[in-house]
Amino acid sequence: MQLIDGKLTSKKIREEIAEEVKQLVASGAKKPHLAAVLVGHDGGSESYVAGKMRACEEVGFNSSLIRYEDDVTEEELLAKVHELNNDDDIDGFIVQLPLPKHISEEKVTEAIDPRKDVDGFHPVNVGRMTIGMPTFVSATPQGIMELLKRYKIETSGKNVVVIGRSNIVGRPMSVLLSQKGYPGDATVTVAHSRTKNLKELCLQADIIIAAIGSPGFVKGDMVKEGAVVIDVGTTRVPSTETKSGWRLKGDVLFDEVAPKCSFITPVPGGVGPMTITSLIINTLKSAKKEIY
Ligand code: GUN
Numbered sequence: 001m002q003l004i005d006g007k008l009t010s011k012k013i014r015e016e017i018a019e020e021v022k023q024l025v026a027s028g029a030k031k032p033h034l035a036a037v038l039v040g041h042d043g044g045s046e047s048y049v050a051g052k053m054r055a056c057e058e059v060g061f062n063s064s065l066i067r068y069e070d071d072v073t074e075e076e077l078l079a080k081v082h083e084l085n086n087d088d089d090i091d092g093f094i095v096q097l098p099l100p101k102h103i104s105e106e107k108v109t110e111a112i113d114p115r116k117d118v119d120g121f122h123p124v125n126v127g128r129m130t131i132g133m134p135t136f137v138s139a140t141p142q143g144i145m146e147l148l149k150r151y152k153i154e155t156s157g158k159n160v161v162v163i164g165r166s167n168i169v170g171r172p173m174s175v176l177l178s179q180k181g182y183p184g185d186a187t188v189t190v191a192h193s194r195t196k197n198l199k200e201l202c203l204q205a206d207i208i209i210a211a212i213g214s215p216g217f218v219k220g221d222m223v224k225e226g227a228v229v230i231d232v233g234t235t236r237v238p239s240t241e242t243k244s245g246w247r248l249k250g251d252v253l254f255d256e257v258a259p260k261c262s263f264i265t266p267v268p269g270g271v272g273p274m275t276i277t278s279l280i281i282n283t284l285k286s287a288k289k290e291i292y
Helices: 007-026 043-059 074-085 105-111 123-130 139-150 170-178 198-203 253-258 271-287
Strands: 034-038 064-066 092-095 159-164 188-190 206-212 227-231 235-238 244-247 261-263
Touching: 007 043, 007 139, 007 227, 007 271, 034 043, 034 074, 034 271, 043 092, 043 271, 074 092, 074 123, 092 261, 092 271, 123 170, 139 170, 159 170, 159 198, 170 188, 170 206, 188 198, 227 253, 253 261
Parallel strands: 034 064, 034 092, 159 188, 159 206, 206 227, 227 261
Antiparallel strands: 235 244
């Protein structure tokens, strides 16, 4: 069994990017600039956004954090999105989800200029991804594709089961892995809460991607010998062993599943660190006008 080290891979990529940014700046270009809009004080969102801002600093980007309280109106938020769309100094920006119930996430996502949508959530970018055009691919699936590449994991003709059909992870993952080329050319099944015979489907899988947000959902008896298992789950569970009082738990019961795998991602330190790095990659692509 080989552990897929997302933390190390992510560190390497960030070093590569930092080097590239130095050269860009030396040649007279401005530093890439990522902005993040954060509404409210949800602990998970706070720490994700803090991680994104830290990553910017690490690679030499400029970053801006724009904060609102939970009672911000949809109009105020949309006005900020328009302002960021028109700010030439900003190469890309994200609005951290989830948003409070009185604000339409769809409206806000659609208001973002696709050319600055480094999250890859805008319908135009999702559509471009679906037909294989250059685009901003959402960060988690892109991070997983990068891990498959860097660990030279064969995907052509393989049976992949993606568990979870979210717009951000499951669905784009299934599209990317079924596309022509590498990593791709796989036969992909998308499983979800209404799927029957999930265990049998998983036992047929060469690669399992677990993205359901249910800690320990994938058990040892669901995985065939030699499978590749990618764990996207990052649920916070109470813990007496950490200062914060919680720790991250994946969707895969690691101790049971790992001994059967050829490759597996740990939680933490697997997919998670790659997600933020993918956002950084997208911001650099935007600054270099590689997509649009
Ligand atoms: N909420 C959870 N993941 C993400 C993400 O990748 N981007 C944004 N904007 N919100 C999120």
